Amino acid sequence: MDADTGRRRLPRPRLRGATWREALARKQSRLVAEFLRRNASSKQADARGETASRDPNIEVEIQANLSHDLLYQIFMLLPAESLFRLQFVCKQWFGVINSSVFVSSHARKSETVLVSQQMAFWPRGCVGMPKAYFHFLSLDGLRSSFVESSVDDLGSVRASYDGLILGFNSRRKRLVLMNPITGKYVDLPLAVSCHHLCESFGIAFCSEAKTYKVVHLFREVLGGVGCEILSVETRKWRRIEEPLELVRIRQNPVSVGGSLHWLGARRGRDCFVSLDVCDEKFVTKQLPVKRAWGDRLVEIAGGLGFVSRAEVNALEVWILSELGGECWIKRCRIDLRVDFVHCVPVCSRRDGKEIVLECVKGRLCVYDFGREELRLVSSGSSDGCGGDGGGEEPWFGKINRRYIPHWNTLVSCGDQSVIT
Numbered sequence: 437m438d439a440d441t442g443r444r445r446l447p448r449p450r451l452r453g454a455t456w457r458e459a460l461a462r463k464q465s466r467l468v469a470e471f472l473r474r475n476a477s478s479k480q481a482d483a484r485g486e487t488a489s490r491d492p493n494i495e496v497e498i499q500a501n502l503s504h505d506l507l508y509q510i511f512m513l514l515p516a517e518s519l520f521r522l523q524f525v526c527k528q529w530f531g532v533i534n535s536s537v538f539v540s541s542h543a544r545k546s547e548t549v550l551v552s553q554q555m556a557f558w559p560r561g562c563v564g565m566p567k568a569y570f571h572f573l574s575l576d577g578l579r580s581s582f583v584e585s586s587v588d589d590l591g592s593v594r595a596s597y598d599g600l601i602l603g604f605n606s607r608r609k610r611l612v613l614m615n616p617i618t619g620k621y622v623d624l625p626l627a628v629s630c631h632h633l634c635e636s637f638g639i640a641f642c643s644e645a646k647t648y649k650v651v652h653l654f655r656e657v658l659g660g661v662g663c664e665i666l667s668v669e670t671r672k673w674r675r676i677e678e679p680l681e682l683v684r685i686r687q688n689p690v691s692v693g694g695s696l697h698w699l700g701a702r703r704g705r706d707c708f709v710s711l712d713v714c715d716e717k718f719v720t721k722q723l724p725v726k727r728a729w730g731d732r733l734v735e736i737a738g739g740l741g742f743v744s745r746a747e748v749n750a751l752e753v754w755i756l757s758e759l760g761g762e763c764w765i766k767r768c769r770i771d772l773r774v775d776f777v778h779c780v781p782v783c784s785r786r787d788g789k790e791i792v793l794e795c796v797k798g799r800l801c802v803y804d805f806g807r808e809e810l811r812l813v814s815s816g817s818s819d820g821c822g823g824d825g826g827g828e829e830p831w832f833g834k835i836n837r838r839y840i841p842h843w844n845t846l847v848s849c850g851d852q853s854v855i856t
Contacts, residue, residue, distance in 0.1 A: 461554065467580045468556045468569050507532050512542055516599070516617045516844040517583070533846070543599060543845035548786050549574055550839035551601065551616075553593045556582060570601070570616045573839060575785065575792055578800055578814040586619030587612050595650075597639035597691045599845025602650060613639075613650070613668060613849050620848045624671055627652040627664055638689035638696040640713040645669065648849060649713040651696055653685045661685055665716055668849055678718050683709045688840050690733045692740045693759045697733050708733060708742075710759075724754045724764035730780045735841070737788025741767075743781040749774075751781075753791065753805075770803050776810060783841040794835045 502510075511519060511533060519542070523533040532538060552571035568590045569582040591606035603612045605623075614621030627650075634655035642649050647669040656662045661680035664673045682700045689696040694714060700707040705727045710719050725744050734741045740756040742764070751770040757763045772779065779793040779801065790802045793810075800814040 461557075465556065465558065467571070468558050468582050471580060471582045472558065504528075504532060508538060511538065512545065516542070516546065516846050519846060520617050539846045543843065543847050546599065546786065546843040546845050547575075548783055548841050548843060550783070550835065551593055551596060551842040552839050554838060555585065555590055555592060555603075572842070572844070573835075575783075575800070575802070576813060578798075578835075583616045585614075585616065587614060587621055593840070594637040595639050595688065596840050596842040597648075598641065599843045599847045600639060600648065600849060601842070602637055602639055611650070613648070615845070615848055617844050618846060618848065622668065622671075622849045624650065624666060624668070625673065627666070627673060628654050628662065634685065636685045636687060636689060636698070638691055640691045640694055640696050642667075642713045643694055644714045651689070651711060651713065653680070653683060653698075655685065663711075663718075665713070674716075676716060676718075680709070680718065682707065682720060683718075690735050690740065692735050692738065695759060697740060699727060699731070699733055721762045724766070725752070732781045734781050734784055734791065736784045736791070737786075739788075741784065741791075743791070749777050751779075751793075768805060768808070770810065773810070776801055782835055782839075786843070798835065800835070 507529065511522070511529075514522070519533050523530045550573040552573075554571075556569040556571045557566040558569065568585040568588065570585060570593070572581045572583070573579070574581070585603075587603070587605060589605055589607035590603045590612060592604050593601050594604060594611070595602040599615055599617070600613055601616055603614065604610075605612050608623075610626055611624040612621050613624055636653040638651045640649055640651070641647075645667065647667055649668065650666040652664050652666070652673075654662050654664075661683050663676040663678065663680060665676060666673045683698050684701040685698070687698060689698050691697075694712060696711045696713070698709045700709060700720070700723075706725075707720050707722055710721060711717070712719070723742060723744075725746075728745045731742070731744045734743055736753075736755060740759060742754040742756070744752050744754065746752045746769065749772045751772065753767045753770065754764045755767050757765050776793070776795050779795045782792045782794050782800070784791045789806060790804050792813075793801050793803065795801060798814070799812060801810055801812045803810045
């Protein structure tokens with residue numbers, strides 16, 4: 437029993453054999469090879485299917501008859517990856533796709549995916565360094581997709597927000613804020629050097645300064661928690677002198693409404709800590725219940741949610757009514773089947789209608805708030821990083837620990853309007 441909460445502690449399944457990082461690297465290498473092979477076969481099939489008898493005048497006439505409003509509505513239905521290629525068809529399409537209004541509107545409708553915090557690598561022929569790829573997982577069956585990084589030597593992903601990714605350039609020892617779809621990026625100076633297990637990065641948009649800010653929490657030499665904030669506009673770090681003993685830094689913060697949110701440390705199990713990037717001040721607030729193992733803060737439909745374990749076989753989902761307040765509203769209780777008992781929240785869908793949970797052995801299930809039903813979407817045995825029948829041990833907690841929620845958008849670092 438947990439002495440503080442009176443709730444039973446769940447056993448933590450352990451990884452046997454290879455480490456998480458080594459196992460993930462092997463699986464990513466296999467998956468990226470399969471992905472590139474499929475893409476090459478698809479391109480060859482498309483090339484064979486093209487006919488020389490196509491009349492180019494018909495295409496020109498069709499394009500000329502499409503109004504701006506019609507193109508806008510069609511493009512809103514397409515993913516960011518397709519839009520990035522379509523923008524080069526003609527000047528009209530380029531203008532529609534790159535307009536600030538369209539970029540913002542499309543970003544608000546983009547679906548949530550998961551991006552690996554560890555880059556995938558594939559050899560660049562016989563010479564040169566391997567190519568780095570971003571590894572994405574869909575929430576429907578954990579299907580893998582890869583996007584080649586426009587920055588060489590990008591070793592890891594530290595944070596994600598609004599379609600932007602904060603990565604670490606291992607060769608140049610610098611941070612990189614980039615959009616993996618468009619390839620646009622800005623170099624940022626490295627923050628306080630620290631072991632990756634003793635630090636936390638987050639990104640949020642400052643509506644007052646109209647720029648993105650990067651927040652870095654780290655473990656001080658003497659044992660305390662330090663904080664520094666960088667404005668992407670000035671690209672300079674500023675130290676925040678505040679006592680942060682209650683912040684649990686070995687976690688990815690949740691970015692909602694211009695603020696970053698962390699769960700409290702061991703001594704602050706009944707609270708969470710928020711940082712507004714506009715006034716750059718920390719505030720400690722109460723959770724609806726004391727935190728137990730596996731509890732998480734989650735972004736739900738643009739608001740802050742908290743998923744707690746009410747009992748061994750039940751979860752409760754709470755929503756913070758106002759980001760500036762401390763009033764929590766209990767949205768629902770999720771009764772878990774026996775085979776779903778050992779689960780942890782991963783993220784929610786963009787519209788907030790479903791929440792994604794990870795179970796033992798990499799199985800992914802989704803709870804539908806409207807239908808009040810829990811369904812399995814991935815058995816963890818294919819496509820993603822679960823057991824693949826190759827003799828490797830599946831990992832528990834690999835998705836929520838090794839992947840972070842991400843939206844694929846066309847947003848660039850210089851955009852001056854908030855998306856969420």
